[in-house]
Amino acid sequence: MTEFGDLISAVGEFGLYQKLLVLLISLPLLLNPFQMIGQVFMVLDEPHHCNTSWIRAVGPNLTEEEQLNLTLPRDADGEYEQCSMYSPVDWDLDSIVAYGLNATEKCSSGWVYPSAQAPSLLTEFDLVCDRKDLNDVSQAIYMVGLLLGAIILGPLSDTIGRRAVFLISMLIQGLFGVAIAFVPHFYVYMAFRCVVGTAESGIMITALALATEWVGVSQRSKAVLISHCFFAIGHTIIPGLSYGIRNWRLLQIAGSAPVFALFFYIWVLPESARWLVIKGRIEEAKKVLQKAASINKRTIPPELLEQLKPETQPKPGNPLDLFRKKHLLKVTLIMLCTWFAVSLVYYGLSLSVSSFGLDVYLTQLAFGGVELPARFSCIFLLQWFGRKKTQAVLLLLSGLMCLIIIGIPEDQAVVTTVLAVIGKLTATASFSTSYVYSAELFPTVISNRSPEALSKTDATEGGVDLETDNCAFLKSK
Structure with missing residues (x-):
């Protein structure tokens, strides 16, 4: 029986067909970073204070400054408190002016935002003071x-196909991404x-999954x-998009609607030939393989196609198998620690872009600017130094940057930002390395059940194709 790897070799391990396929499946990834960190630019800190319009009932002719002086306490720096106000009283204006107000309470009638900026998530849903944590909860x-x-x-x-899930996911992302722009409540x-x-x-x-199942073993990390x-390019687009569109609802639409421009994927995106073979759909697999060979200007020997038979479907993997075999x-355990560490640094830095003390748009531009070289360099780093050494050094450097930042004084915003950018670069490279490393370490029969998994595709350990006998691999370990 023909091995599927022989067919991929005949088709071309990374020919024009595979390059076009990688391009097609990568275009939606341009929008993913916006969904991940776009909220940061919708909840930028704005000056605010309690709504104290209650005093207008007894002093309709008060100026705004007079109203604030009478109803808001001041902090140690002499600025109006943002989250507290003097408790309303049933007095006339002359008594309030003469005796003043002393008792304070939390804002009971909402907040006022004097800056008159375009509507943001913060101003529209009052994500300030006691509601500030809702941003992190979101x-x-x-x-x-x-x-x-x-x-x-x-x-x-694995059940309905990679193509079907990819298209359904794109549709859901587009529909709900745009729908977010019309929500009436923050919980929605x-x-x-x-x-x-x-x-x-x-x-x-x-x-x-589609990329790795269509590409030869030696080219999978590259794909x-x-x-x-x-995904990295998407990060560099965010600051410009957010700077140009300040209304959060319009920004949400601009960051989500472009996915609908890819509707033509219904007709051009191919299914994984490997998945078709596993499911016994041999004739369909032959057609897509012949099409791929034609575009790559290659010819598949007829005897290879004739020997193509349904592969034995491996027994469904159980996540508990990860803990049963020594x-x-x-x-x-090692990869769980690795994923925890790299995710904590990567997402921690990405979502804290507004807290480094410099302009948030320029900081994000720097953060996005290092994403592309970080991910691209992994293509060569993994070839030159291997997975283990590359991952270890990158994790060490990213962790070291975070530790150094802790000791930097708060007034050294430039130094803090530079260290954070270096940490983001190494964490990004480590993140990409983790995807490749995990796919090659775990038997693919269970890899698709773990959050860090790439897909249920061929994986190699020491040059051995693990998918040819996943169950045997589990037993042998």
């Missing part, structure tokens, strides 16, 4: 969506963000990292 819920996408859509792609916003996160996870998983470069347990 980001956490988005991360939950990413996890749900890995848990649900990864296995689903958070729920929709969770759905968008789920869809994004589905896009990442199936995009990388993965090229798609990551598109070797897999060791690998799993």
